[in-house]
Amino acid sequence: MSESLESGAPSFLDQFPAEAKLVRATLWSSFTALILGGLFGIIQTLHRTDILRVMDSSYYYTVLTAHGVLMVVSFTIFFLVGVFTWGVVRSLDRPLVDMRYSWTWYGLMVLGTLMAVVAVLGGFVDTTEMSADVLFTFYAPLQAHPLFYGGLAIFLIGSWLAGADWFRAWYAWKREHPDERIPLQTFMALTTMLMWYIASIGITIAVVVFLLPWSLGLFDEVNALLTRTLFWFWGHPVVYFWLMPAYMLWYTVLPKLAGGRLFSDPLARVVFVLFLLLSTPVGIHHQYVDPGIAEGFKFIAMTNTMFLLLPSLLTAFTVVASMEYGARRRGGTGLFGWLRALPWARPAFTGMALAGLMFAAGGFSGMINAGMNINYLVHNTLWVPGHFHLTVGTAVGLTFMAATYWLWPQLTNKPLFSRPIGLLQVVMWFVGMALMSNAMHVSGLFGVPRRTAEPQYEGFDFTPAFGTMNEFDMQIAVGGTLLFLSLGLFIGNVVLTSLGSKQSGLGDSLPPALSGPSDSPVVLDNLKLWLGIALVLVVLAYSLPLVSIISRGGLFGPGVGTYPVIIDTFSAVVESVATTGIIETLAQFEVGVIVQ
Amino acid sequence: MSTETPKREIDHEEFDPKGTLALILIYFVILSILWVFMYFIEFLGNDLTVIG
16 A cells, blocks of 8 residues: 555656755665664663663663764754755755755765764774764763764764755745745755754864864863863754754645645744754753853753743644644544544654654653753753653654655655555554653653663662662663664665655645745844844853853863773772772762662 | 545634644643642652752
8 A cells, every 4th residue: 555646746756856866865874874773772772671681781882872873963964964955955946056066965974974983883893992982972071083073073064065055055046036935944944054053163163173183192181061061052952953854844744744734834934043043052951960160051041941942832833733724624623523634544644743742742851851950850860861762762753754654755756665564663663662761751750870781780779659660671671672663664664665666646745834924024034134143142151151161171171081981990990809898888878878 | 645635625714723722731731730740759759859
């Protein structure tokens, strides 16, 4: 049974074959990262829950880094450049300016990914010194091989050039259409890229000025707090970088799948402008427990973060209203009865709708993370991975997979191999994530740490207020297994679709919004204005904290050396009799404090 | 993709997203309940997390 029935309309591949080839290449890169990332995900899930340990725990951080980097850098951003290329070309209805240039940025992104991944996988090979067990949050004092930082830098440059490609296409279009509003999908891609350029300032300085020369041995020390702050300068807006392509799909594709059209084009533009303004000056909310940053700066970051809820709540309204419009056109009635009229049998719709539902739950746990006082309760616990598996792991990941069921036939002229398997896949992801993420949140509340290979301790038991630790571990393991199986079904469906035979007329158009761009103020399209305000907000939020950090610790740090994780040295220390005695005493003391 | 024929046409003025409003109100009620729940976990379930 095919998801895509012939509509008679030409597909994206028919209209823009060269661009469709590029988008397919970016999506294949994305899916390759997804498979590998998923494999490392299931290994660590079964390892930390002590269900199945196929490796020594000393490799745990290699697995964790590979899972994090492949999933949240490679899978998400390769998909982003693909879907933005599709959206820009489709909405401008014109090809990219120069395909050689476009393939160049794609090539740079692939090269950068390969370099970083080789450095990370080097951690498995005992005969090489190369490793990058620095986790996705790759700030000092953990140090990676220079290949890792070099790869990241090249990947970033590739993503910047991709953004420039879409700006070039827009400029070319503007010359032909001087008085027209920016088409919505292009507007979304351009505002997102402006946010990305601002966010990149932090990570570029961190990698190029400090981390890369430090790992090359050009200097011995860096200011760890400075590199952390520069990382989070980028590290929070990057979550919106993952999210914005999902938002683009929710705003422009989901209403169509629901049988309707976008409720309001102006609201969509406001939301993307708000993300451009507010995504960056909030990064310090990841550093609530960092000593060395004054509480006042953290309070400002918290206030900015709470403002950031506004565009997400606006999105909840606009997207759900668009779905309701579609449902009522399909004959739905009643206050809640219209929900039954939605096309739940279509995996592309169901996957995106379930992803949106998970995002609502992630919104709550995000508010907890963002509150300064309550953050202390969950900081560095398993709650935090529970949160971001709802947001990036489902709101983004499941939306991307579901959208693929709609987009892939138009990029290949091949109908989807199996719609029932697609439906099973998205529901399985939802159920798996509900189990895993719920147990992670609850475990975190009872103090179970994140980033720990063996969170089972001798002489100390976590004491949950309800349930048992075994139940939570089983939920995590069963949920993770369902996610892995779901991922396999997704990849299988895409591969079998690609092996199928071509058909004509698989194109599907996107209807204009109910309230169109003419209803929105022209100032919303003034990208220079919003870029200027966004930069001012960043300067206001970051200049004083950065000056304070540098004036106290210096640019190159108050005596912080490197900390590659060296298990042998640690083991040798632990094995020495005298030290063991001290550690035991300390451990008993600590357990005593925790129990009290 | 098949182009579906709508069972009824609704224009912009006619469409009143009451169902959306109802769902969002339910979400806010859930958020409020969870916030109250967090109060019990943070302040009544444990000693203070940050001391000194």
